Amino acid sequence: MTTSTHREISTYVEGVGLRGPGFDGWASSREVLAGKALYQPQKTTFAVPELLPAAERRRSSDITRLSLATMLEAISAAKLEAASLPSVFTSSGGDGQNCHAINEMLASEDREISPTRFHNSVHNAASGYCSIATGAMAPSSALCAYDGSFGAGLLEALTQVAVDNTRCVLVACDTGYPEPLHSVRKIYDALGIALVLSPEQGAHSIAKITVSMTDAEADQLEDTVLEALRLSIPAARGLPLLHMLALKQPGKVVLEYLGSTRLAVAIAPC
Amino acid sequence: MKPLLLSHYTMTSCIGRGLDATLDAIRQQRSGLAPCTFETVDLPTYTGEVPGVDSVLIQRELAEFDCRNNRLAQLGMEQDGFADAVRAAVTKYGADRVGVLMGTSTSGILQTELAYRRRDPVTGALPDDFVYAKTQNTFSVADFTRSYFDLSGPAVAISSACSSSAKVFGSARRMIETGLIDAAIVGGVDSLCLTTLYGFNSLGLLSQQACRPYDAERDGISIGEAAAFALLERVPVNLGENAVLLLGIGESSDAYHMSSPHPEGLGAKMAMESALKMAGLEAADIDYINLHGTATQTNDSAESKAINAVFGSYTPCSSTKGATGHTLGAAGGIEAVICALALQNNLLPGGLNTHEVDPALGVNYLLQNEERPITYVLSNSFGFGGTNCSLIFGRAAE
Numbered sequence: 001m002t003t004s005t006h007r008e009i010s011t012y013v014e015g016v017g018l019r020g021p022g023f024d025g026w027a028s029s030r031e032v033l034a035g036k037a038l039y040q041p042q043k044t045t046f047a048v049p050e051l052l053p054a055a056e057r058r059r060s061s062d063i064t065r066l067s068l069a070t071m072l073e074a075i076s077a078a079k080l081e082a083a084s085l086p087s088v089f090t091s092s093g094g095d096g097q098n099c100h101a102i103n104e105m106l107a108s109e110d111r112e113i114s115p116t117r118f119h120n121s122v123h124n125a126a127s128g129y130c131s132i133a134t135g136a137m138a139p140s141s142a143l144c145a146y147d148g149s150f151g152a153g154l155l156e157a158l159t160q161v162a163v164d165n166t167r168c169v170l171v172a173c174d175t176g177y178p179e180p181l182h183s184v185r186k187i188y189d190a191l192g193i194a195l196v197l198s199p200e201q202g203a204h205s206i207a208k209i210t211v212s213m214t215d216a217e218a219d220q221l222e223d224t225v226l227e228a229l230r231l232s233i234p235a236a237r238g239l240p241l242l243h244m245l246a247l248k249q250p251g252k253v254v255l256e257y258l259g260s261t262r263l264a265v266a267i268a269p270c
Numbered sequence: 271m272k273p274l275l276l277s278h279y280t281m282t283s284c285i286g287r288g289l290d291a292t293l294d295a296i297r298q299q300r301s302g303l304a305p306c307t308f309e310t311v312d313l314p315t316y317t318g319e320v321p322g323v324d325s326v327l328i329q330r331e332l333a334e335f336d337c338r339n340n341r342l343a344q345l346g347m348e349q350d351g352f353a354d355a356v357r358a359a360v361t362k363y364g365a366d367r368v369g370v371l372m373g374t375s376t377s378g379i380l381q382t383e384l385a386y387r388r389r390d391p392v393t394g395a396l397p398d399d400f401v402y403a404k405t406q407n408t409f410s411v412a413d414f415t416r417s418y419f420d421l422s423g424p425a426v427a428i429s430s431a432c433s434s435s436a437k438v439f440g441s442a443r444r445m446i447e448t449g450l451i452d453a454a455i456v457g458g459v460d461s462l463c464l465t466t467l468y469g470f471n472s473l474g475l476l477s478q479q480a481c482r483p484y485d486a487e488r489d490g491i492s493i494g495e496a497a498a499f500a501l502l503e504r505v506p507v508n509l510g511e512n513a514v515l516l517l518g519i520g521e522s523s524d525a526y527h528m529s530s531p532h533p534e535g536l537g538a539k540m541a542m543e544s545a546l547k548m549a550g551l552e553a554a555d556i557d558y559i560n561l562h563g564t565a566t567q568t569n570d571s572a573e574s575k576a577i578n579a580v581f582g583s584y585t586p587c588s589s590t591k592g593a594t595g596h597t598l599g600a601a602g603g604i605e606a607v608i609c610a611l612a613l614q615n616n617l618l619p620g621g622l623n624t625h626e627v628d629p630a631l632g633v634n635y636l637l638q639n640e641e642r643p644i645t646y647v648l649s650n651s652f653g654f655g656g657t658n659c660s661l662i663f664g665r666a667a668e
Contacts (some may be wrong), residue, residue, distance in 0.1 A: 078608065118472055127523075
């Protein structure tokens with residue numbers, strides 16, 4: 001495979017959202033990723049989502065809360081209305097806590113799982129709750145490509161922007177898995193990245209990104225602690241792109257996707 | 271949109287393996303639903319179980335993928351020469367130019383349900399032979415399909431509950447149109463598991479008999495399992511007149527409730543209108559609608575309101591879930607295949623199990639098969655989280 005045979009797709013990044021271990025929003029995280037502030041790992045936090053009606057707020061799980069917080073940060077930075085924006089949600093496996101609770105129940109004498117547990121078990125739970133929160137009736141997709149879920153989401157969002165000529169918000173989120181699932185899926189904490197993408201350059205554009213398929217080696221993060229984070233939470237496979245956005249310099253980065261199939265991203269700050 | 275060709279397609283469900291068996295069941299108006307005997311399930315409900323899934327052998331180099339969902343996937347893709355058609359497309363375009371976009375809601379979750387019964391009594395650990403990544407993970411069936419055909423292009427699982435394998439057509443269209451790929455394997459695979467059976471039971475949505483879509487006395491769904499596959503390619507210059515084309519896709523969100531549709535069917539209406547717009551068609555052009563028609567009170571009521579708003583009460587429609595059951599993440603895929611069969615065989619399938627169409631729904635619901643030439647059909651798929659997708663297929667013009 002050579003990149004030359006592949007079509008390149010370009011889009012403009014208008015807003016970024018980031019929450020994760022030691023990342024509490026894009027403004028402060030950008031300083032860390034640019035090497036201007038020290039990375040101080042601590043457990044991921046995200047606020048209770050005020051936008052959700054009380055019943056949904058009560059039923060919402062961490063992956064929904066993280067997705068909503070990350071998405072709203074990116075949309076707010078882009079100065080857009082969430083209600084009219086198509087969305088792409090991608091997660092490497094969804095809500096591990098809920099999955100554990102259901103499986104534990106189904107293995108017991110009493111298999112009467114609760115309705116809330118059940119509807120929270122769908123992979124598009126975050127997508128559904130977020131649309132209820134924002135009132136967005138625009139299309140919303142829910143994807144999974146295991147460790148390549150960030151790359152899969154980026155491709156889906158890019159093709160929406162390019163083909164449907166629309167803005168789109170990409171939301172890539174993972175949350176931790178409890179034991180015994182943790183032993184087979186070692187995600188220790190939550191991390192979410194959101195990007196608002198636009199087909200055209202606008203007042204709030206941060207950078208133009210151009211993406212193509214490649215088999216070149218994936219880029220690593222220089223900071224060893226951040227590199228460990230990149231490898232330990234699938235959504236963090238997008239951090240090298242955010243690192244480049246934080247530097248505000250033109251450059252190229254190769255993101256992990258599916259095995260030897262990777263994504264080359266050229267970044268040109270606006 | 272630029273139309274796309276369904277160059278090959280196949281489906282396997284409780285009404286049969288492959289197209290011939292499926293078409294025969296539709297012609298005979300034969301349902302595959304039966305009282306549930308699946309696994310240790312003790313619920314008074316009907317299911318659409320595919321016979322023989324347990325005896326499918328996954329090839330040794332893909333053994334890590336072994337689970338009911340991937341066995342059903344392999345059984346499905348090996349019908350009707352579909353796998354050979356994919357291999358021919360790979361030869362033509364290259365292994366990196368054929369994408370895989372598969373819909374599923376629960377993937378191989380049954381494997382995890384079974385593993386949880388075998389946890390170490392002291393440590394609580396899951397058994398060593400449990401391979402989460404290749405079985406339970408939502409990506410599993412797309413990963414399995416990609417590995418089965420030794421592909422190196424894009425692959426993704428789309429998992430938006432019961433719209434999953436309708437939405438794969440939308441994502442494949444965009445990917446082909448950008449030039450990232452030349453062909454796409456799209457489809458959906460979902461298999462019986464305890465999570466969905468006990469989950470829908472908890473919501474009071476399981477019927478105790480074979481589901482009766484659009485019936486005045488409808489009282490819930492029957493869960494089925496199925497595998498559907500289609501190969502999507504750009505439309506070639508020379509096209510047979512019986513060729514089936516994907517003409518339009520409409521997607522929307524209800525933004526209303528996690529497990530109930532918008533009561534007026536607003537999101538469903540938007541999806542159907544978007545699909546018509548993309549296809550460049552008027553509502554009156556559609557000859558048949560394959561309904562989402564789950565047989566719950568709320569779905570059929572909301573969907574019928576949306577149908578009335580867009581089409582009025584004239585357009586012939588039916589739900590084929592009385593035959594196949596609701597195959598959840600595979601529903602959009604098998605119903606796309608049923609639409610293709612309808613177009614190619616001049617056959618509008620009558621809905622099964624329904625005795626008296628609910629007059630309050632005000633739609634032209636077919637109880638008997640009708641045979642006549644048709645040109646354009648629409649298929650609806652809606653899901654939890656308020657996700658909606660409508661597909662329009664057409665027979666190629668002469």
